[in-house]
Amino acid sequence: MNPQAEFDVIVYGASGYTGRLVAEHLAKRYGVGGAVKWAMAGRSADKLAQVRGEIGAPRDTPLVIADASDPASLDAMVRRAKAVITTVGPYQLYGEALIAACAAAGTDYLDLTGEPNWMARTIPAHHETAKKTGARLVHSAGFDSIPFELGVWFCEETAKQTLGRYVPRVKGRVRAIQGGLSGGTAASGAATMAAAQKDPSVLGVLMDPFALTPGFRGPEQPRGDQPHHDPDLDAEVGPFMMAMINTKNVHRSNFLMGHPWGGDFQYDEMTIVTPGAPTEFTGLGEGGPKPGEGPTPEEREAGFFDILFVGVAPDGRQVRVSVKGDKDPGYGSTSKMLA
Numbered sequence: 001m002n003p004q005a006e007f008d009v010i011v012y013g014a015s016g017y018t019g020r021l022v023a024e025h026l027a028k029r030y031g032v033g034g035a036v037k038w039a040m041a042g043r044s045a046d047k048l049a050q051v052r053g054e055i056g057a058p059r060d061t062p063l064v065i066a067d068a069s070d071p072a073s074l075d076a077m078v079r080r081a082k083a084v085i086t087t088v089g090p091y092q093l094y095g096e097a098l099i100a101a102c103a104a105a106g107t108d109y110l111d112l113t114g115e116p117n118w119m120a121r122t123i124p125a126h127h128e129t130a131k132k133t134g135a136r137l138v139h140s141a142g143f144d145s146i147p148f149e150l151g152v153w154f155c156e157e158t159a160k161q162t163l164g165r166y167v168p169r170v171k172g173r174v175r176a177i178q179g180g181l182s183g184g185t186a187a188s189g190a191a192t193m194a195a196a197q198k199d200p201s202v203l204g205v206l207m208d209p210f211a212l213t214p215g216f217r218g219p220e221q222p223r224g225d226q227p228h229h230d231p232d233l234d235a236e237v238g239p240f241m242m243a244m245i246n247t248k249n250v251h252r253s254n255f256l257m258g259h260p261w262g263g264d265f266q267y268d269e270m271t272i273v274t275p276g277a278p279t280e281f282t283g284l285g286e287g288g289p290k291p292g293e294g295p296t297p298e299e300r301e302a303g304f305f306d307i308l309f310v311g312v313a314p315d316g317r318q319v320r321v322s323v324k325g326d327k328d329p330g331y332g333s334t335s336k337m338l339a
């Protein structure tokens with residue numbers, strides 16, 4: 001990071017649906033002019049000033065103007081920050097110049113991308129530069145994929161303590177979830193589908209559990225897409241829509257840490273099918289939210305998630321841990337996690 005930078009954190013995309021929640025969280029939690037120095041950033045000064053008023057942030061909350069299509073404005077912005085949080089997505093359309101600028105300047109970078117085809121490009125493009133400058137580049141720092149990555153880590157640490165070893169097999173099982181989708185998330189899914197239509201090799205990246213571990217391939221992974229009876233839980237399980245993103249990030253964490261859970265580690269994510277329990281997202285399909293739109297404040301407050309992680313040792317012994325969160329996972333919870 002840039003130790004001398006003027007701001008600890010800049011929230012880029014603060015005028016968008018999720019970025020505004022991140023800024024609101026920072027304003028409530030840290031105020032302005034206190035220990036954490038932060039700013040709201042985006043391409044439109046008017047829009048940022050309006051959002052600053054709407055979220056109740058102080059009038060002197062600094063605003064920084066930078067357009068994703070103007071690399072010089074991004075370079076100037078990232079040099080003013082120790083860390084940049086970006087919610088400007090779809091990332092495959094608007095994100096490239098910003099992550100490149102952060103890697104080059106040594107500015108820490110966090111995003112919310114759930115676009116593995118884009119991450120598979122950014123990792124080889126910027127990893128070495130970031131190592132040289134000290135920039136820490138963190139993808140998927142929201143509901144995708146923090147509760148899942150930390151859940152697996154917590155499960156493995158618990159296995160080490162109680163069974164005396166890390167386990168080669170973990171199952172992520174969503175017990176209950178209630179949440180919605182925003183326009184930016186719908187647009188990002190659509191951008192990934194459009195990329196796959198244009199270049200069929202993108203589909204191979206999306207289907208590959210090891211798409212984000214350059215130079216390493218582990219064993220065949222459980223498919224995770226077929227409903228079945230899971231004997232380890234004695235429950236019916238079905239596909240979970242975020243698994244394609246989270247499983248790749250979990251394998252990348254194991255890879256970056258030097259494979260503490262083994263080179264033969266296996267992981268899948270599925271939903272436990274409990275009649276009557278909420279296990280889905282609203283806002284999918286035709287007529288979904290437009291950019292800037294998303295769940296209402298009431299829907300955000302009513303949301304939650306509860307995920308079970310089951311670690312299975314080679315001798316069949318199990319450890320079980322869970323990760324729970326309040327508020328809508330993708331927005332109410334995500335904005336806290338990202339901030």
Ligand SMILES: NC(=O)c1ccc[n+]([C@@H]2O[C@H](COP(=O)([O-])OP(=O)(O)OC[C@H]3O[C@@H](n4cnc5c(N)ncnc54)[C@H](OP(=O)(O)O)[C@@H]3O)[C@@H](O)[C@H]2O)c1
Pocket residue numbers: 012013014015016017018019042043044047066067068069087088089090091094112113114140141142143144145182183184185186188189290291292293294330331334
């Ligand atoms: N990982 C997770 O769990 C998770 C959770 C939530 C969201 N997400 C992801 O987060 C992203 C944002 O979603 P959202 O619903 O918040 O999107 P959104 O409401 O559409 O907001 C997008 C933001 O990008 C800005 N923007 C667009 N083009 C720009 C440009 N050329 N220069 C500068 N800024 C530009 C917009 O600015 P204007 O206001 O000026 O148009 C807006 O602030 C999506 O990719 C979504 O998939 C991921």
